[in-house]
Amino acid sequence: MVNFSLEGKVALVTGASYGIGFAIATAFAKAGATIVFNDIKQELVDKGLAAYEAEGIKAYGYVCDVTNEEQVNAFVAQVEKEVGVIDILVNNAGIIKRIPMVEMTAAEFRQVIDIDLNGPFIVSKAVIPSMIKKGHGKIINICSMMSELGRETVSAYAAAKGGLKMLTRNIASEYGEYNIQCNGIGPGYIATPQTAPLRERQADGSRHPFDAFIVAKTPAARWGTPEDLMGPAVFLASDASNFVNGHVLYVDGGILAYIGKQP
Numbered sequence: 001m002v003n004f005s006l007e008g009k010v011a012l013v014t015g016a017s018y019g020i021g022f023a024i025a026t027a028f029a030k031a032g033a034t035i036v037f038n039d040i041k042q043e044l045v046d047k048g049l050a051a052y053e054a055e056g057i058k059a060y061g062y063v064c065d066v067t068n069e070e071q072v073n074a075f076v077a078q079v080e081k082e083v084g085v086i087d088i089l090v091n092n093a094g095i096i097k098r099i100p101m102v103e104m105t106a107a108e109f110r111q112v113i114d115i116d117l118n119g120p121f122i123v124s125k126a127v128i129p130s131m132i133k134k135g136h137g138k139i140i141n142i143c144s145m146m147s148e149l150g151r152e153t154v155s156a157y158a159a160a161k162g163g164l165k166m167l168t169r170n171i172a173s174e175y176g177e178y179n180i181q182c183n184g185i186g187p188g189y190i191a192t193p194q195t196a197p198l199r200e201r202q203a204d205g206s207r208h209p210f211d212a213f214i215v216a217k218t219p220a221a222r223w224g225t226p227e228d229l230m231g232p233a234v235f236l237a238s239d240a241s242n243f244v245n246g247h248v249l250y251v252d253g254g255i256l257a258y259i260g261k262q263p
């Protein structure tokens with residue numbers, strides 16, 4: 001039988017108070033896992049805890065900044081003591097800055113790289129030793145369309161998410177022999193607060209031009225929802241994917257397959 005169960009597993013999903021991380025953690029809980037998440041502020045953690053409770057899920061929430069190595073190490077040690085060794089890590093925490101490249105400061109560029117690329121490095125590094133000792137582990141990095149494509153204003157984000165794709169391949173290469181699988185999920189355009197500015201209605205009530213552009217660019221002809229990522233995430237976290245390593249699974253309604261509508 002194919003085994004998609006996550007019964008008895010401890011899953012850490014970073015930045016999972018809402019949005020994509022919350023949907024993935026909820027799916028993991030429904031598949032049997034114990035959920036741990038972190039966020040940068042107590043109010044976000046509290047909001048997350050209330051949302052999990054409303055779904056009937058007992059989750060463990062902590063304040064931790066994924067860019068702070070000392071904080072992350074202390075957090076992972078605390079989770080191992082209070083909840084158990086982390087079997088599944090989802091590097092979901094991330095930010096985007098939409099600024100034309102020539103107007104972006106180096107400090108802004110560095111901040112995006114720090115959260116979206118250094119963060120997954122720091123958290124993965126903290127959990128891998130215990131995964132090796134335990135004899136298995138799953139790491140899922142939340143990549144992006146921008147792991148493959150560029151567009152105006154997102155240079156730092158594209159650089160970080162392209163780097164995250166290669167970090168994924170490297171973790172798979174370096175730790176595959178310890179029965180650790182590291183794969184990515186590359187969501188297409190998903191309706192969350194991160195993309196809300198791209199979907200805002202215009203003053204005259206018409207659709208934001210980017211909103212119409214994305215619907216036309218997506219063969220599925222719609223934005224994705226966080227729930228669209230649930231099945232792929234459970235697959236990559238479960239024993240069903242034990243020989244899948246170093247891939248990015250694009251969950252994009254077909255965007256990367258499509259040349260675009262003829263004008």
Ligand SMILES: NC(=O)c1ccc[n+]([C@@H]2O[C@H](COP(=O)([O-])OP(=O)(O)OC[C@H]3O[C@@H](n4cnc5c(N)ncnc54)[C@H](O)[C@@H]3O)[C@@H](O)[C@H]2O)c1
Nearest residue numbers: 015019020039040065066092093094144187189190192194
């Ligand atoms: N929404 C989309 O269309 C889309 C598409 C592809 C990839 N993604 C990626 O999915 C992930 C989740 O995005 P989302 O759209 O659900 O919403 P989001 O980007 O707003 O959520 C990210 C979460 O990470 C947290 N976070 C930010 N910095 C942090 C830090 N230093 N330490 C810990 N937590 C931190 C935020 O507080 C938030 O809870 C991100 O990595 C994003 O880049 C989103």
Ligand SMILES: O=C(O)[C@H](O)[C@@H](O)[C@H](O)[C@H](O)CO
Nearest residue numbers: 096144145146187188189195
């Ligand atoms: O401004 C943007 O183009 C978007 O915010 C994206 O980058 C998406 O959020 C996503 O990562 C695509 O997969």
